[in-house]
Amino acid sequence: MNKRFGRKAILAAAMSGVLAGMALLAGCGTGTQEGAVKVRIGEVTRSIFYAPQYVAINKGFFKEQGLDIELLTTAGGDKTMTTLLSGGIDVALVGSETSIYVHQQGSDDPVLNFHQLTQTDGTFLVSRKPLQGTFDWNTLKGSTFLGQRKGGMPQMAGEFTLKKHGIDPKKDLNLLQNVDFANIPTAFASGTGDYVQLFEPQATMIEQQGKGYVIASFGVESGKLPYTVFMTKKSYMTKQPDTVQKFSNAVQKAQLWVASSSPEQIAEAILPFFPDTDKAVVVGVVKRYKDQGSFAADGIVDTTEWNNLQDVMEAAGELKQRADHAKLVDNHFAEKAKSSVKP
Incomplete structure (x- = not known):
């Protein structure tokens, strides 16, 4: 993630991010639903590492919540974040460090982490x-x-x-x-x-x-850290709290499904997103990630994980000052989803 979020750089990267994302629009979405709320997700890359997201789409968990998902692959953390900041997407799936980089540069509309997907490096x-x-x-x-x-x-x-x-x-x-x-x-x-x-x-x-x-x-x-997290701008969260909650509910259901399913079942569910990858490879990769606990069981970003993330950033010399968990993480959507969503 590029740390320098100058105004011109943001606009330029945002435009390229939007164009790249539109070019890579996933063909595996749920389709348009009458009366459904459209949510545009920008994923930092297409990866088996994000299996629960694809499960939520392909198994219809977002659709059950009345959400119509448009999935864009906005290649790279910088493009994903600038596309979010410019309004090209509603939700970003990217590393939590990007929200810290934006915070370090100052923002009137901070980016908030609201649902964790992966909890280890991949x-x-x-x-x-x-x-x-x-x-x-x-x-x-x-x-x-x-x-x-x-x-x-x-x-x-x-x-x-x-x-x-x-x-x-x-x-x-x-x-x-x-x-x-x-x-x-x-x-x-x-x-x-x-x-x-x-x-x-x-x-x-x-x-x-x-x-x-x-x-x-x-x-x-x-160790455990908020490696890949769904995040959005505070303004979107304020205007669309019901949508964010429904989004979190759908992801939580997918996480429960992944936790209780075999690598073979998970691979079958996500294969449409990886048409050029052999099924045996997908099964093996899912098993490797599942065995080491990479898929988060719920969306809560706890303070221990958040502090571990900043320890990692600090050791790499990429952290100007530590960011307050309470300022950049809003767990109440994930907490409600965890307590209310059943398999």
Whole structure:
């Protein structure tokens, strides 16, 4: 996430974000419902990591709440946030750090986190060579590490984990951060780096190609934090509280469904959103995320998770000052959904 939210930069990024999002309008929505309230969601990327969102759409949980969902993929945290700020979308699915970055720049209409979807980092450490015996993080020292974008949550969680194991990313590694997000898997498969930090399903695909091996999880290592959260502007929340509550209800029902369903059942429900991905890969990825507790059981962003997020940001040098949980998190929609929604 770019920390500099200058007025011109916001407008330019917002326009590009809206255009990109419209171009990538998902073909898997619920369709138009007579009398339904339209809600435009901007997701930071299309990812199996967000399985409960796709379940809520495909299983009709939003429709049950009288909501007509329009899903846009607004690639990148900066574009997603600026599209939200400019009114191009109503709700953003993005990392909580973006709301903190906006808060740091000052805003008359703050962005509020209201329903958490994922509660761990979603990346994995992939080695070019298979693991021999028990993994020791010290083996990374002196290696070439293909990392994620500076200032983004994946990179911050990665650096937090490395430092936890006594590794200084800037001194102990040849850290590469000059590869675009979409090209990182290809760069590693082509021979760049000894280790790489990858999301799924790219990590699994690299394994299937025999080009690398998953040896550790940054999600497990960095602990629970509000990694991906639905958020909206305070003005929207004030004007549309019933819509926000219905939205939270639908997501909570999907979270309960995911918690009680098998990876095979979840994969079947979300496959329409991943037409070019083999079902066996989707099943494996869902299982990996489910086994490590990445899917949040409810939407509540608690203070422990919020503080852990800021510890991660602080360790990466990306936090000017700590943000008050009460100012940027509104849990009452998620709390009501948790207490009232049944499987």
